[in-house]
Amino acid sequence: MSKIISVGISEHKVASDPVVLVTYGLGSCVGIALYDPEVRIGGLAHTLLPAPVREVQGAERTAKFTCWAVDLMVEELLKCGCAPERLVAKLAGGATMFEPQYRSAHGGIGERNVAAAREALERSGIPLVAEDTGGDYGRSLEFNTATGIIMVRALQQPIKQL
Template identity: 35%
Template sequence: MIQLNLVKVGMADLNIATDGAILKTTGLGSCVGLTLYDPIRKIAGMAHVMLPSSEIARETKMNLAKYADTAIPELLDRMIAAGAYVERMKAKMAGGAQMFAMSGQSDSLRIGPRNVESCTEMLSKFKIPIISQDTGGSFGRTVEFDSNSGMLSIRSVQFGTKEI
């Protein structure tokens, strides 16, 4: 997607887009690119979630976008402030890869799968359906989310580009 109105979402960041702007984030390995969309108002949101739970936060000023349990409510607040309705929202997500194979797989090393699980649980709490996802595997992704169509474009070196 080549688009003039590009809104970049960095690692442990979130943002919203309207008026046909494209949200883009790169470097999704174990991180999850979570998108929310109100198809009537055409308001899109994206969070680049790094970790599943803010319970492990050690920073003095909490970065709400970094954790699934705080990023999703913050993204919802911003989208609602822009005119979106939670009742109409649909979610898509990509990423959550298991980037390193390790024997004995302790839960603390399953960051990607735990990020996906945590995002899924939070969306369930808000009754937001996940209509499509491209998660897991052991490869990185770059995603672009179109605020006009709600299309999520996923690019990876191994598998090229696909749209969901």
């Protein structure tokens, strides 16, 4: 049995040993997994919001914001021996958890989180190889860094493998 490491809301973790990175309760939040299949090193972020309303000079960048999470993980993954050209990404979450009247003119938080994740991946040149996004239900993820497989669990939904 692999060691399990929990990734909380607004956190990211990178693992160079074979582990299972887990995150729970992705509603409108997005889980972003990055993986180098050759060295079997991966990272998982549980992002809360697409981007800060305004950037504050000197503020610490965290995985709270989807727009920063990819860069933060890539930086750590490269230090662990990953090659940027081998990195692949998987996404899950970004659900519509509230009634449509609570959406802004720019869409719901979930939709905006997914869009921000795709933009960050494109900007970094990382291909998106699998995703389970949208819908109206929350998800939990189990990312096995030995295999690169993510198990997506949701109430009243079949288990999905990404």
